[in-house]
Amino acid sequence: MTDHQDPSLRAIDQVVAKAVEAADVWGESMPVVRANLLRGLADVLEQHQQDLVAIADRESGLGAVRLNGEVARTAYQLRGFAEEVEAGVPYRRVEDEAVTGAPPAGRPRLARVQRPLGPVAMFSASNFPFAFSVLGGDTASALAAGCPVVVKVHSGHPELSRAVFELASSVIRAQGLPEGVLTLVGNTSRAGGIYLVQHPGIAAVAFTGSYQGGKALWQAANERPRPVPFFGELGSINPLVVLPAALEKDSESLARTLAGSITLGCGQFCTSPGVIVLLESSASRRFVAQLVEDIAPIGTHRMLTPGMQKGFEAAVATVAEYATPVFDKAADGAGPAPRLLAADAASFIANPHLREEMFGPAALVVTADSLSQVIEVLDVIGGTLTTTLWGVDEPSEANRKLVRAAERVSGRVLFGGVPTGVAVCHAQQHGGPWPSSTVPQSTSVGYAALERFLRPVALQDAPAWVLG
Numbered sequence: 001m002t003d004h005q006d007p008s009l010r011a012i013d014q015v016v017a018k019a020v021e022a023a024d025v026w027g028e029s030m031p032v033v034r035a036n037l038l039r040g041l042a043d044v045l046e047q048h049q050q051d052l053v054a055i056a057d058r059e060s061g062l063g064a065v066r067l068n069g070e071v072a073r074t075a076y077q078l079r080g081f082a083e084e085v086e087a088g089v090p091y092r093r094v095e096d097e098a099v100t101g102a103p104p105a106g107r108p109r110l111a112r113v114q115r116p117l118g119p120v121a122m123f124s125a126s127n128f129p130f131a132f133s134v135l136g137g138d139t140a141s142a143l144a145a146g147c148p149v150v151v152k153v154h155s156g157h158p159e160l161s162r163a164v165f166e167l168a169s170s171v172i173r174a175q176g177l178p179e180g181v182l183t184l185v186g187n188t189s190r191a192g193g194i195y196l197v198q199h200p201g202i203a204a205v206a207f208t209g210s211y212q213g214g215k216a217l218w219q220a221a222n223e224r225p226r227p228v229p230f231f232g233e234l235g236s237i238n239p240l241v242v243l244p245a246a247l248e249k250d251s252e253s254l255a256r257t258l259a260g261s262i263t264l265g266c267g268q269f270c271t272s273p274g275v276i277v278l279l280e281s282s283a284s285r286r287f288v289a290q291l292v293e294d295i296a297p298i299g300t301h302r303m304l305t306p307g308m309q310k311g312f313e314a315a316v317a318t319v320a321e322y323a324t325p326v327f328d329k330a331a332d333g334a335g336p337a338p339r340l341l342a343a344d345a346a347s348f349i350a351n352p353h354l355r356e357e358m359f360g361p362a363a364l365v366v367t368a369d370s371l372s373q374v375i376e377v378l379d380v381i382g383g384t385l386t387t388t389l390w391g392v393d394e395p396s397e398a399n400r401k402l403v404r405a406a407e408r409v410s411g412r413v414l415f416g417g418v419p420t421g422v423a424v425c426h427a428q429q430h431g432g433p434w435p436s437s438t439v440p441q442s443t444s445v446g447y448a449a450l451e452r453f454l455r456p457v458a459l460q461d462a463p464a465w466v467l468g
Ligand code: NAP
Pocket: 123, 124, 125, 126, 127, 152, 153, 154, 155, 156, 188, 189, 190, 191, 193, 194, 208, 209, 210, 211, 212, 213, 214, 216, 217, 234, 235, 236, 269, 270, 307, 308, 309, 311, 312, 357, 359
């Protein structure tokens, strides 16, 4: 941007300049070119899977099983976006023929086309070193839309990011594409992150991470002389409502499933169920006792970074100040001990500290004395990626109200199963009202994610060569 003394800011200028240089070529690239790159990136990941997983495991501690699964998911979605491109999705247009006569019925000929936004700054997530990092969903969807991507490496997995980036660059070179289609900003200061978001060459930002970090960067994007879209996913407490109808059916297996979901990946999922809402009853108390029994033997692994574990313990301590411990054993491994806490719904509604996200293997059990209070609990949460409703099979008026409340506050409503595990498909919606997402109309998982990076332009009475 200007002449800097700080070499890390100069480095950002250099990579953004490359992205800007590549923007026209990539934005106007044919479907076959884009699809070839996306497939080439999927192939290269798989060809080096073993080595990459070893690095990822060393840096993240997530284990080979989970990381291999993540590579499979990452390759799957790269290929999925290649198919979207071949199906013409980013090139779709709507045309209205000219109508003679006076307006409003009379009109010129119009074609509404979609154009890529331009270079996207992509902040990798800590908790998905493959699927939400260098070649993850944000990158795949932005590339599919025709936008070059400037990746901001997550400080939790710098070596893996560099290794994946080198492989990706070799594919880009081999396919004769401009280097700037994918560039990397290495470990930089927080000021460097802000600088990237505010760089005039950057046209949009994709972010997955914490509320504090996301909000700071979102503000930076909005404070630019010309603000740019900021697609952020900032945190979510994912309520799971367990109604008597569900407990009557299969209380034991539901408790087991829920215990697995709360502790999965040491609770480091943005969709981890953080608030379990029950109606006051003996069946609910038995369910919680069963949940405790199922969580007790589950071991955890180390968290992604020491900072993450510190953040988790601090959040648990905040919630614990106002809640009752239900299950609290000493840590018996490298990771933190799972935790269950409890509060009544009235306290949960009145006290925002009880709604703090405990990013790790913990959940708060909230007991309500009526269905209308359950709805109040959902409304006070306000914005969350998911709400799970167990036991609303009957089309009663009460259930209708509950479903309406769940849809009001979340992007995905589940009527069975658990919220961890987000399918990559066309119908997926991963995003919801603030703070789960900064743009609730958009999704960061699934094929609709590419629409974030396209901007409509209406071409009026355009010559044939412009329409192509
Ligand atoms: P994060 O701290 O928000 O970091 C995400 C990215 O944003 C990183 O690249 C980070 O840079 C950058 N960043 C963070 N704060 C910034 C700021 N003020 N200015 C400029 N850049 C900034 O998210 P995280 O690393 O995934 O998680 C950290 C904490 O967030 C955890 O302790 C966890 O409790 C909480 N959390 C995470 C998630 C999630 O889905 N990942 C969800 C909820 C809560 P650096 O790489 O330099 O740090």
